[in-house]
Amino acid sequence: MASLGWIAAVCAARGLWRRVACTASGLRDPCPGRGYAVGPAQSPPTFGFLLDIDGVLVRGHRVIPAALEAFRRLVNSQGQLRVPVVFVTNAGNILQHGKAQELSSLFGFKVDPDQVILSHSPLKLFSQFHGKRMLVSGQGPLVENARALGFQNVVTVDELRTAFPVLDMVDLERRPKTTPLLRNDFPAIEGVLLLGEPVRWETSLQLIMDVLLSNGNPGTGLATAPYPHLPVLASNMDLLWMAEAKMPRFGHGTFLLCLETIYRKVTGKELRYEGLMGKPSILTYQYAEDLIRQQAERRGWAATIQKLYAVGDNPMSDVYGANLFHQYLQMAKHQGTGELGASGLRKQQPSASQSCTSILVCTGVYSPKDPEQVESAQGREEPPFHGHRDFSFSPGLMEASHIVNDVNEAVQLVFRKEGWAL
Numbered sequence: 001m002a003s004l005g006w007i008a009a010v011c012a013a014r015g016l017w018r019r020v021a022c023t024a025s026g027l028r029d030p031c032p033g034r035g036y037a038v039g040p041a042q043s044p045p046t047f048g049f050l051l052d053i054d055g056v057l058v059r060g061h062r063v064i065p066a067a068l069e070a071f072r073r074l075v076n077s078q079g080q081l082r083v084p085v086v087f088v089t090n091a092g093n094i095l096q097h098g099k100a101q102e103l104s105s106l107f108g109f110k111v112d113p114d115q116v117i118l119s120h121s122p123l124k125l126f127s128q129f130h131g132k133r134m135l136v137s138g139q140g141p142l143v144e145n146a147r148a149l150g151f152q153n154v155v156t157v158d159e160l161r162t163a164f165p166v167l168d169m170v171d172l173e174r175r176p177k178t179t180p181l182l183r184n185d186f187p188a189i190e191g192v193l194l195l196g197e198p199v200r201w202e203t204s205l206q207l208i209m210d211v212l213l214s215n216g217n218p219g220t221g222l223a224t225a226p227y228p229h230l231p232v233l234a235s236n237m238d239l240l241w242m243a244e245a246k247m248p249r250f251g252h253g254t255f256l257l258c259l260e261t262i263y264r265k266v267t268g269k270e271l272r273y274e275g276l277m278g279k280p281s282i283l284t285y286q287y288a289e290d291l292i293r294q295q296a297e298r299r300g301w302a303a304t305i306q307k308l309y310a311v312g313d314n315p316m317s318d319v320y321g322a323n324l325f326h327q328y329l330q331m332a333k334h335q336g337t338g339e340l341g342a343s344g345l346r347k348q349q350p351s352a353s354q355s356c357t358s359i360l361v362c363t364g365v366y367s368p369k370d371p372e373q374v375e376s377a378q379g380r381e382e383p384p385f386h387g388h389r390d391f392s393f394s395p396g397l398m399e400a401s402h403i404v405n406d407v408n409e410a411v412q413l414v415f416r417k418e419g420w421a422l
């Protein structure tokens with residue numbers, strides 16, 4: 001990643017945030033049921049929300065009740081949001097408009113697709129790769145997602161496996177029963193797109209390695225693996241995520257860890273990414289900020305959105321990412337944004353935001369019952385680093401500005417800070 005040096009520098013600076021640990025007490029609405037109407041004098045918002053989805057609004061298919069309460073505060077009587085809100089999830093094996101529809105039906109107000117940021121959404125900005133023939137890995141509506149992002153020429157791992165049946169040999173049941181003819185009419189792959197965790201990891205790991213080691217011609221093989229290898233773009237670095245199970249599940253970060261480890265073991269060199277996106281990458285927050293600004297413009301709100309509040313349940317992705325972006329904003333203020341674009345991309349529009357505040361909730365990955373997590377979230381003990389290899393381990397960045405029970409308390413906290421009626 002081209003911006004790694006800068007990220008490392010950013011991560012070296014610590015402790016810019018004053019931690020305010022907010023417990024449940026004192027945050028409850030003193031007059032529940034009174035309604036949340038805003039008086040006519042309410043000025044346009046100067047702040048916006050970045051809301052994570054899993055572990056904040058839902059757990060698996062179950063709505064977290066506090067989220068319903070939060071939206072009663074955030075949505076006016078006409079069913080419109082009172083402040084700009086984007087939903088920033090590291091999920092990727094779904095469609096943007098499908099996620100928007102799901103949120104609309106769960107919460108009873110219209111969520112537009114461009115309010116939803118999936119882990120791979122910033123790939124729309126990587127137009128230099130959109131015309132290349134890319135091997136795409138993940139599951140669900142893979143090809144549809146890749147096309148929606150701008151990639152016009154994609155090959156799935158399954159298609160590659162069908163073209164070269166002898167490559168996939170782990171599962172005895174899936175091995176070819178006869179020796180197929182070798183083919184040489186398969187156009188070379190020019191890059192790898194890792195959108196989310198695939199289903200058969202052994203197949204994807206094997207075929208992605210084959211493509212990288214053969215410079216995109218897995219039917220031929222090469223005596224010496226090319227390096228640098230073909231461009232690799234990846235989204236969603238979460239090692240773990242929280243569904244209905246009591247314990248966290250493997251995320252795409254675990255798959256990437258496997259791929260990086262295998263590549264290093266086989267070649268003795270590091271797997272390199274042309275782009276890594278999804279929280280905690282700065283690119284994702286820049287993208288979110290742009291969508292928040294556009295949303296405010298569409299609503300005709302004249303005031304500049306100066307403050308962002310990022311609510312999430314995962315210290316490594318949500319808190320780390322919000323804090324990293326906050327540091328970026330501080331540096332950009334002093335140095336300008338020209339050279340600070342994440343992932344080697346120049347920022348399209350200068351940031352108007354002054355701050356990005358991290359708010360950690362206790363309804364998902366982070367659990368106040370886990371003493372190890374509490375120690376680390378409050379900056380007292382160095383936690384195990386679940387972040388991606390290319391992001392420095394900086395415990396200070398995992399320290400939330402605020403810790404609250406749930407998203408409803410988070411919204412109340414922000415409204416109070418901003419002087420808004422509850």
Ligand SMILES: [Mg+2]
Pocket residue numbers: 052053054055056312313314364
């Ligand atoms: Mg989450």
